[in-house]
Amino acid sequence: MRNISIIASVAAFLLLGTVAVTAHAYLDRAEPRVGNAVRTAPRELTLWFTQNLEPAFSTVAVTDESGQRVDAGKPSVSGSVMRVPLRATRPGTYRVMWHVLSVDTHTTEGNFSFRVGE
Amino acid sequence: MPTRMVRAALAGLAIAIVPLANANAHCFVGGRFFPAMLATDDPCVADEMSSPTVQWNSANPNGREHDVGGDFAKRITENFGITVSSTWTRVRPPADSGTVGPSAYGFQNLVTTAQFQVLKDAPSELALLAGAIFSWGNSGAAGVGAVPWSTITPTFYFGKGFGGLPDSAGFMRAFAVTGQVGYEIPTTSFDLVSGNPVPQNLVWGTSLQFSMPYLRSSVIDLGLPDFINHLIPIVEGQFAAPVANKSGIDFVITGTVNPGVIWVGNYFQVGVEAIVPVNRASGTSIGAIAQLHLYLDDMFPRGIGRPLLGNAAPPMLPFGNASTPGRPPFGN
Numbered sequence: 001m002r003n004i005s006i007i008a009s010v011a012a013f014l015l016l017g018t019v020a021v022t023a024h025a026y027l028d029r030a031e032p033r034v035g036n037a038v039r040t041a042p043r044e045l046t047l048w049f050t051q052n053l054e055p056a057f058s059t060v061a062v063t064d065e066s067g068q069r070v071d072a073g074k075p076s077v078s079g080s081v082m083r084v085p086l087r088a089t090r091p092g093t094y095r096v097m098w099h100v101l102s103v104d105t106h107t108t109e110g111n112f113s114f115r116v117g118e
Numbered sequence: 119m120p121t122r123m124v125r126a127a128l129a130g131l132a133i134a135i136v137p138l139a140n141a142n143a144h145c146f147v148g149g150r151f152f153p154a155m156l157a158t159d160d161p162c163v164a165d166e167m168s169s170p171t172v173q174w175n176s177a178n179p180n181g182r183e184h185d186v187g188g189d190f191a192k193r194i195t196e197n198f199g200i201t202v203s204s205t206w207t208r209v210r211p212p213a214d215s216g217t218v219g220p221s222a223y224g225f226q227n228l229v230t231t232a233q234f235q236v237l238k239d240a241p242s243e244l245a246l247l248a249g250a251i252f253s254w255g256n257s258g259a260a261g262v263g264a265v266p267w268s269t270i271t272p273t274f275y276f277g278k279g280f281g282g283l284p285d286s287a288g289f290m291r292a293f294a295v296t297g298q299v300g301y302e303i304p305t306t307s308f309d310l311v312s313g314n315p316v317p318q319n320l321v322w323g324t325s326l327q328f329s330m331p332y333l334r335s336s337v338i339d340l341g342l343p344d345f346i347n348h349l350i351p352i353v354e355g356q357f358a359a360p361v362a363n364k365s366g367i368d369f370v371i372t373g374t375v376n377p378g379v380i381w382v383g384n385y386f387q388v389g390v391e392a393i394v395p396v397n398r399a400s401g402t403s404i405g406a407i408a409q410l411h412l413y414l415d416d417m418f419p420r421g422i423g424r425p426l427l428g429n430a431a432p433p434m435l436p437f438g439n440a441s442t443p444g445r446p447p448f449g450n
Contacts, residue, residue: 029334036338104419110335
């Protein structure tokens, strides 16, 4: 009986205050794909994350080889997907820097590059 | 068995057991995730639980050893945390030893660890951690090797990802290294039972890891199967050497090299490694270790998975959108 009480207490402690089960939002995939090349300049960058995001605290920046921003407008967030329009028109390497807040308040960030043209 | 070999084997046993009690953190540094490791510790404080960790090793001079351990790590504040660890051990005498006797079993000494996060630098993927490991003497069973004296081991930990290398480095950017070095100080200098001095030991460990999740999210998406993209192949090494109060004790470095792999999910990870002794004093055959590790901060973000005191750092935007620029992008 004592063991059952201990197990029940630990379970209650673990669950105390738990509202939802979520986790760090990690980049699952992107389009254009991470580290890959596309023939023509994409009009939009799409990022898929492993968890739902808080739109107000999730953002992305895309820069060209000279460091100029080429993302055009505010990124849109729907669930775990973030999209931002691009005005990249020239061949070259573009760097994507993202910073997101998952709905459970964990922040994560990262960066990657993709190429336009061969 | 000569006394000298027993001492060396006990040192090997100590390093085989202590790491069980210290694999404990969920560690994001920028785009880099350092998984909780099985033999050494990662460089972050977090709310985590390893249960169980099971191990088979040959470091015990009295026979083949089986361990089942668990540890629970809790942040007190955002940057300070404690870990409580316990390991149950069974030692079975080898069949060819001529020893006819029952297996010995019982708990190892209780271990608690206090750690402070010194640095987490996202752009350089660098994390630094300082801590102290307390092993409480007389809290375990002498029959399985638990010693009657306590030890304190001030320890420094680091982790460094190579994601900051130029793009031309390619796959190399998915590598990371971690390490820890500590100085083990016993609360006694002489073992009255065996009549031997109790040495102070330098203990250190390191890991080299290749992150498939990082490769996919930050270097190149190769379109590999999802299971592969969750793997982190890893090689860990853990070592110890007596450096003071070692009169009559040969200077023998004991340790193991552990190749293995960790599968990383959103809420837990599973790891398995081989345990390869570096010399005879460290063990006589290859062992194995496996661990289920739970990310309590992700499973219960509004309950036990957050610091007891204070609030987490408020979220912020590192840069605005293109039409309303905020702070400059990373690296500027």
